[in-house]
Amino acid sequence: MTWVAPGGPAADVSLGDPSAPGDRPPTPRHPLDVPTIRPPLPPPSQRPRWSLRQPLALIFTVTTLTGLMGQxxxxxxxxxxxxxxxxxxxxxxxxxxxxVKSTEEKRKAARTGSIPVLKVDSSLNQQIYTDLQRWVDQGQAIRQALGPFPPIPFSQIPASVQLYLRDVEESIWLTIVETVNRSRPNPSPNPSVPVPRSTPDPANTAVLDEATRAATDQAIAALTRYRNSYPTEDYVALLRKLFQARENYQLALQLMETERQSLTPPLEDASSTVAIPLIYKSEFLQISDQVWQETQQGIYRALERILTQGIAPGVPSDILDRAVRVQVKLEVPAAGEPLAVDLLGRVLQPNLIQDADRTKLMAEQAADAVEPxxxxxxxxxxxxxxxxxxxxxxxxxxxxxxxxxxxANVWGLVSFGLVVTLGTGIFVLVSWRCHPKMRNRDRLLVMFFVLSTPLLALSTPNVTSLEISSLPAVGILMGSFYGSTLGSVTVGVLAVLLPLGLNMDPDIVVASAASGLVAAQIAGRLRSREELALLGAGVGLTQALVQLLLSVSLSAAAGPVWSLLLKVAAVQGLQGLAWCVVALGLSPYLEHLFDLVTPIRLAELSSPNRPLLQRLALEAPGTFQHTLFVATLAEAAARALRCNVELVRAGTLYHDIGKMHDPEGFIENQMGGANKHDQINDPWRSADIIKKHVSEGLVMAKRCRLPKAIKAFIPEHQGTMLIAYFHHQAQQLEREDPANYGVNELDFRYPGPIPQSRETGIVMLADSCEAALRSLKDATPEAALAMVRKIVRGRWQDQQLVESGLKREEMDKIAETFVQIWQQFHHKRISYPAAIGPALAPPVIPGPGASPSSAAVKS
Structure with a gap:
């Protein structure tokens, strides 16, 4: 790092290891390493003394918790x-x-293990009937295309022959007709006899298999017998009916093929292809019209009987299939049984749903019926x-x-006390790490949270469903006040101690602990009461879900009693939500009573609508603008150093409220007018006016009940710095008239204290650099950085930051951050030529071929 003074050469002041070996050549001393005089130790009466208060408080906490929770x-x-x-x-x-214990367990088992009452879903029944009618209509359309069957009485032509002639191949059909026509003795041409459209091939009959040859011979014999027994006109009518039956059969086959294609997914969706069995197959065309009508009627009767009995959810498919076959066998002809089974299997689905009201009533009745x-x-x-x-x-x-x-189980109580001691020790270790400056009032508040949980649990009736656990409220409040880590530890320790000491139901403790942990983890990140209210809904939902999961996993009969389990989960969810509402209502009062600064309270204090900030903007507008710029600088530096940004923002807005006691005594509020201090012409009085903005600011902060953490910014941002301007004037007067004037440096120093935290230290540096950065107009970033480093170096060498916790290597990052913010505020703008006219006049954009001068003339 290199410190550069404005207008001077750069001096190498690297922040290397200051403890260089003695045999090395001397190196320039770092400006921050100049020897300083430590302030004298405070008198013995003001020195911190070791006290028994904290150990006694720890012993009291452990004893109280053990005695209260070890019932x-x-x-x-x-x-x-x-x-x-x-x-x-x-x-x-x-x-x-x-x-009593066994009786209660049996009643609980009867209540949670009772079989749910089911009822028929009429709307689902209607849907099933609609689906069945759609399939039946499709089958009816196929049958209409097929035509009446049989076309010829079975007494004249057997059924097997008619079926064979209807679907036999065209070449075999032509051979059969030609053979029958030749078989009549002395055939004479008859124009009314149908003539085949093509010449039959006698060789076709020579390559037929044995079954087909036998069926063909049977058909030829039946047609020959008919032709020889009936007049020629009847034979001609018979052939025409057979021709029409063959055409209708082919049309019916086409309709079934259309059905098959409609049920098959498209090729582009081949990944989801599922084999869908066809309802209507070729066998469907073999049954007679009478059998089809009886099958339809029987299907509806079987469906009505099955739906009346009801189909429960989860019934195995094989059991349902057996039940369908039994009903179909009673109502449907044997030839239509396969079709009926397929149709009912396609449309049937569980039509029984749980009747929540009757299930609850039956569960309570079952529990009441349990004998003690x-x-x-x-x-x-x-x-x-x-x-x-x-x-x-x-x-x-x-x-x-x-x-x-x-x-009294002394050893059990002692063992429980050891567990309480371990939990308390864990809390103390975590609090030392996360909140090393925890005050006594903070410990008192934590003890209040911890003790209230078992007290509330003891005050509730000894009924499992009514047990109360305030862990969600503890999680929200601890997370908001002291952070997610400490809040989670508190909830976790209480969740372990409650079931051990008070014998509470573990399910309820686990559910409330889960919601409390969620609340503790999220509450510290919220920035408004509205967000905290929304968190309450999430906490209640978490408690309900965890309770439901535990009930399902631990209950042997969880499947059929969802209504009862959901009721218990809903009660737990409402309890979690109720505790969040309680925490939301208590948090503002606890914040004021115990002087706590939460992110939500800091966000509220940072609102420009606060009365004190509105007064500052009206009565001291220059100071208000100065405050806003300092807040911007300090907030950026705090974010870069991972400090409490919300605290820095709120503390900076109030650090100069004391200037309202005499706004004109500060140059930023003089608005170019006469300097009040020139009229006073007394550096001692002027210094008192300047210092008074600290004391008056504390008075105003107390009157407005600002938190102690915010009030700390008022004196600490000035520390014990010297009011150099008036101190220099006083020294001049002393040199001119030493007999009448004597200068005491303490008269020109702020009373302090110096910054006690990183946040107030950052604000001190931002306040010191703000005026210098604002005064720069055309300076380069390098020059601005050199000036800021010089100011920071002065504060460091003056020992103003020795108790703030800021490190020397962080000074560079702070200076660079300040300059970056200055660059953002003082970026350059375009300087418009005077020919354009007034600043508010819109610029005229020249068209193609026009010169900028002509555009200016037009404007």
Missing amino acids: RFYNQPGLDVGRRSPTTILASESATVED VYVTSRQGEPIVKMGDEITQAQFVLLDHFNKSERS
Whole structure:
């Protein structure tokens, strides 16, 4: 790094290792390494002393938490379930005792394991009937294209022959007709007899397989017999009917092919091709019209019966298929059974849905119907024998006869205290790392959050569904006040201690802990109350989802009782949302009561609509503009150094509010008028006026109830700096008249303290550099950087930053950031020529071939 003084040569002041070995040649000393005189130690009465307050507070916290959350250890049975009895214990009298725990478990199992009540979905039934009618209509269209079947009574031509002649190949058909025509003795030409369109090939019959040859011979025999038995006119009519039946059959086949193509996905969608079975196949054309009509009627009757009985969701396909076949067999002719099974299999789907109201009613009735579990004993009989493991029923009897040896479990309480100590220690370590300057009031607030959680849990009834856990509120408030890390640790520690000490339901604790962790992680990043309110909805949803997942995974009968599980999840979600509403309402009061600065509060304090900032803009406009520029510089530097940007922005806006006590005493508010200090002509009084803006600013901040972190910017941004201008005037007066004037440097120094944090240190540097940067007009960035470095070096050498936590190597980054912001504010603009006219006149753009001078003349 090189410090460059304005108008002077550059001096090498590299920030290397200052501890160079002694045998090296001397190197120029860094300007920040000049010897300084440390301030004297404060008197003993003001020195920080080690105190027992913090250890005592830690002991008190651990003891209180252990005593409050360790309720289960105060009256714990010595002979509990699962332990072995040291002796044989006899019943002192006959008794019948209710086992409340077992009864409640059975009722819970009956409530969550009850079978849901189903009801028929009429709208779905209507959809099924509509789908079936669509398929039946398609089949009817195919049958209409096929024509009436059989075209000839089976008594004249057998059914097998008619079916064979309808779909046989054209060449075989022609051979059959020609053979029958030649078989009649003394045939005479008859123009009414159909003549084949082509000449039959006798060789076709020679290559037929045995089955086809037999069917062909049967057809020739049947037609020959008909021709010989009936007049020629009847035979001609028969052939015409067979010709028409063959044409209709081909048309029906074309319709079925069209159906096949409509069900097959296109080629470009081959990746999703699924084999879709056809409903109507060639076998469909073999049944008679009567069978088709009976099949339709039977299908509708079978469907009505199946839908009336209902199809439950999740029924295996093989069971449904068997049920369909049974119903079809009762209602449909044997020839139509395959078609009916295919049609019903295509349209049937589960039509039963859960009736939530009746399911809930039945679940409650099932729980009420559970008989209480009683355990009986007879006088003199052993309740438990020596060495036996105690069961739940035996424990109920032991507890009833006051033989369970209830007493304070000291070792259990001590063990729980160790767990509390471990959790508290983890919290303390994390707080030291994340918030090393935590105040006593902060510790008191954290203790309030921690203690309120078990107190609220103890105040609720001993019913699992009504247990309350305030972990969502703790997560939101701790995350907002102290950050996500400390908030998450607090929620995590409480989530471990609650079920151990208070025996709370782990499901509820886990669900509330999950929502609390979500709240702690997000709350610290929010910048408005509206965002915090939206977070409440997310927290409630998280708690509901986690509760639902736990209920589903831990319940053996979760499948059929979704309505009950959703109800429990909804209750937990509403609890999480309610705690967020409570936290949102409490946060403003806690912020003021415990003097906390959260990102949301800092954003609210930074609003220009705050009354104090509006007063500053009206009464001291020059100071307000100065404040805005300083805020811009300081915010950029804080962002570069990863400091609290929101705190720097808010603190800078209020750092000079004290100048409102005498605005004209500061040059930025004089607006080019007479300088008030020239009229005073007393450097001591002028210095008092200047210093008074610190004390008056603190008074105004207190009156407006600004947080302590914001008030710290008012004195610390000036530290103990020297008011050099009036100090120089006082020295001149002393040299001219030493008898009447004596200069004490403390009279011209601010009272302090010097910056105690990185944020106030950054604001001090920004405040010191703002006026110098604003005074630069045509300076180069290099010259501006040299001047800023000189100012920063002066503050460093004056020991103003020694307690701020800022490091020497960060000074360069701060100076460079200030100059970058200065460049953004003081960028150059285009200087328009005077010929253009007034500044507000729009420029005239010259057209093609026009010169700039002619355009100027037109304007």
